[in-house]
Amino acid sequence: MTISPAAQTSQRPVLVVDYGAQYAQLIARRVREAKVYSEIVPHTLSTEQLLAKNPAAIILSGGPSSVYAEGAPVVPRDLFEAGVPVLGICYGFQGMSLAMGGEVAQTGLREYGSTETTILSQENPLLQGVSDHKSWMSHGDSVSRAPEGFEVLASTAGAPVAAIANEEKCLYGVQWHPEVKHSEGGQRILENFLYNGAGLEPNWTTGSIVDEQVERIREQIGDSRVICGLSGGVDSAVAAALVQRAVGDQLTCVFVNHGLLREGEAEQVERDFVAATGAKLYVANEQERFLNALAGVSDPETKRKIIGREFIRAFEEAERAIIAEAASEGESIKFLVQGTLYPDVVESGGGEGTANIKSHHNVGGLPEDLQFELVEPLRTLFKDEVRAVGAQLGLPAEIVGRQPFPGPGLGIRIVGEITSDRLELLRKADAIARAELTAAGLDGEVWQMPVVLLADVRSVGVQGDGRSYGHPIVLRPVSSEDAMTADWSRLPYDLLARISNRITNEVDGVNRVVLDVTSKPPGTIEWE
Numbered sequence: 001m002t003i004s005p006a007a008q009t010s011q012r013p014v015l016v017v018d019y020g021a022q023y024a025q026l027i028a029r030r031v032r033e034a035k036v037y038s039e040i041v042p043h044t045l046s047t048e049q050l051l052a053k054n055p056a057a058i059i060l061s062g063g064p065s066s067v068y069a070e071g072a073p074v075v076p077r078d079l080f081e082a083g084v085p086v087l088g089i090c091y092g093f094q095g096m097s098l099a100m101g102g103e104v105a106q107t108g109l110r111e112y113g114s115t116e117t118t119i120l121s122q123e124n125p126l127l128q129g130v131s132d133h134k135s136w137m138s139h140g141d142s143v144s145r146a147p148e149g150f151e152v153l154a155s156t157a158g159a160p161v162a163a164i165a166n167e168e169k170c171l172y173g174v175q176w177h178p179e180v181k182h183s184e185g186g187q188r189i190l191e192n193f194l195y196n197g198a199g200l201e202p203n204w205t206t207g208s209i210v211d212e213q214v215e216r217i218r219e220q221i222g223d224s225r226v227i228c229g230l231s232g233g234v235d236s237a238v239a240a241a242l243v244q245r246a247v248g249d250q251l252t253c254v255f256v257n258h259g260l261l262r263e264g265e266a267e268q269v270e271r272d273f274v275a276a277t278g279a280k281l282y283v284a285n286e287q288e289r290f291l292n293a294l295a296g297v298s299d300p301e302t303k304r305k306i307i308g309r310e311f312i313r314a315f316e317e318a319e320r321a322i323i324a325e326a327a328s329e330g331e332s333i334k335f336l337v338q339g340t341l342y343p344d345v346v347e348s349g350g351g352e353g354t355a356n357i358k359s360h361h362n363v364g365g366l367p368e369d370l371q372f373e374l375v376e377p378l379r380t381l382f383k384d385e386v387r388a389v390g391a392q393l394g395l396p397a398e399i400v401g402r403q404p405f406p407g408p409g410l411g412i413r414i415v416g417e418i419t420s421d422r423l424e425l426l427r428k429a430d431a432i433a434r435a436e437l438t439a440a441g442l443d444g445e446v447w448q449m450p451v452v453l454l455a456d457v458r459s460v461g462v463q464g465d466g467r468s469y470g471h472p473i474v475l476r477p478v479s480s481e482d483a484m485t486a487d488w489s490r491l492p493y494d495l496l497a498r499i500s501n502r503i504t505n506e507v508d509g510v511n512r513v514v515l516d517v518t519s520k521p522p523g524t525i526e527w528e
């Protein structure tokens with residue numbers, strides 16, 4: 001069932017080989033910012049498997065291991081003999097140096113954070129226009145001797161060999177992390193590698209994504225009919241708009257009201273999306289189906305799998321109803337469009353070799369007996385890229401700027417069993433928190449603010465001079481660029497006070513409001 005993102009685009013990718021780096025995502029993003037298509041792959045792929053992806057260039061990421069440690073990932077020598085341009089970063093640089101016959105040593109000179117970097121030569125593709133600067137380091141090992149045939153391009157106090165090049169073979173390495181914003185000129189170095197070193201063109205833009213995806217969708221769907229799961233969120237709105245552009249009224253959007261929605265959500269989908277695009281919309285009222293299937297379940301992964309399965313069952317029902325309505329019996333609808341993004345795939349463990357963090361309902365939660373062929377035009381994109389595509393397609397700012405809301409909805413924001421009373425309670429608390437955030441004019445600054453009910457926790461309070469024994473509500477406002485990493489938002493205290501005060505006064509059963517001050521990692525954005 002896993003489709004590699006590469007299957008979704010004709011671009012030759014720049015492969016980021018992940019050696020367990022904290023920054024592999026960031027490297028891929030920076031390459032895309034340079035308008036070059038990029039994908040992350042695990043280091044467990046063999047050279048043959050890597051080359052089979054027809055990469056335009058390869059970037060080896062950093063990683064936590066020491067190249068000497070037992071079981072440390074080996075950077076294979078044959079990778080450098082295939083004629084593909086390679087840039088090694090930190091661990092990748094050390095591994096490349098070792099593979100090519102250089103030396104790596106534990107000199108005891110560790111460097112963490114901002115580091116004065118001396119550029120020894122600008123007469124090479126990598127460091128053209130880059131002068132002495134502060135780069136961001138995070139290493140304990142160092143390259144003590146460059147491999148034969150490589151020129152040393154830069155040095156620092158702790159790393160005399162801080163950058164190397166073999167121009168003829170198009171092989172480059174840097175000890176520091178050009179992908180982090182704290183590395184001055186880092187983006188320039190990556191672009192130098194891509195444009196000057198690997199000779200790539202900056203032609204991967206939102207315009208080119210739209211054209212290419214529209215073309216692919218037409219090819220895939222032909223003149224068949226297609227349904228699209230539409231949630232009111234950004235991703236499905238953009239996916240639907242792309243499909244509509246490709247195949248026009250062969251498309252019917254299906255909005256599933258699973259009873260796990262927030263206040264006013266169903267109405268808002270009908271109002272905003274249909275008004276903006278004129279697409280056909282079928283509303284499936286499936287509250288009972290989902291509540292029955294979820295009764296008595298409190299394990300998060302089980303909930304996610306049930307929701308993923310019931311979503312598909314709801315789409316199947318909807319498909320039958322749509323066909324019956326059109327009186328075109330017999331002609332079943334084969335295609336289902338979903339607004340699946342790259343992070344959904346990566347976190348669900350759908351990227352090759354990546355860990356399963358949580359099964360997103362639309363990826364890891366899909367049932368085995370799926371009858372639809374999936375159409376997922378956004379499967380290779382990050383959220384901010386999807387927003388840019390949406391804007392390009394002319395969707396209104398209220399849609400492309402909307403805060404994300406997960407498909408499983410309030411179902412994964414009740415820690416414990418889901419009941420209609422608990423949903424009712426959480427819906428009220430969530431509506432208050434959202435209204436206050438909007439009133440404070442902070443919607444644009446906050447990426448998302450899950451409001452979570454700890455249904456299995458109770459604490460003692462005093463309300464109206466009497467004892468109460470109620471549930472806590474957690475506020476989880478975060479800032480983020482692409483939901484892969486996040487920080488907790490420093491909301492003004494008076495806003496937090498107002499939300500807390502209103503929730504404890506207005507929502508029966510809640511006697512405490514707490515603020516989640518955890519970044520991602522280690523926490524995820526949602527609690528389940």
Ligand SMILES: Nc1ncnc2c1ncn2[C@@H]1O[C@H](COP(=O)(O)OP(=O)(O)OP(=O)(O)O)[C@@H](O)[C@H]1O
Pocket residue numbers: 228229230231232233234235236237239254255256257258337338339340344362402403404405406407408
């Ligand atoms: N209530 C729903 N009805 C129909 N399809 C849905 C519903 N909720 C989610 N989906 C499908 O699952 C996909 C993934 O959901 P997800 O929440 O990640 O995206 P989104 O809602 O489109 O955007 P956002 O992340 O901004 O909320 C959606 O793109 C959509 O295809």
Ligand SMILES: O=c1[nH]c(=O)c2[nH+]cn([C@@H]3O[C@H](COP(=O)(O)O)[C@@H](O)[C@H]3O)c2[nH]1
Pocket residue numbers: 304347358359360361362404405406407408448483520523524525526527
């Ligand atoms: O459609 C979705 N189906 C899911 O199963 C799902 N789980 C998490 N999310 C959203 O993904 C982003 C990252 O969330 P986490 O940090 O909790 O993994 C956040 O924006 C979450 O709201 C989901 N969206």
Ligand SMILES: NC(=O)CC[C@H](N)C(=O)O
Pocket residue numbers: 061062063064065066067089090091092138139140141142
């Ligand atoms: N960030 C990295 O890639 C670190 C590489 C290696 N673990 C070191 O400490 O030198």
Ligand SMILES: [Mg+2]
Pocket residue numbers: 231233234404405406407
């Ligand atoms: Mg959503």
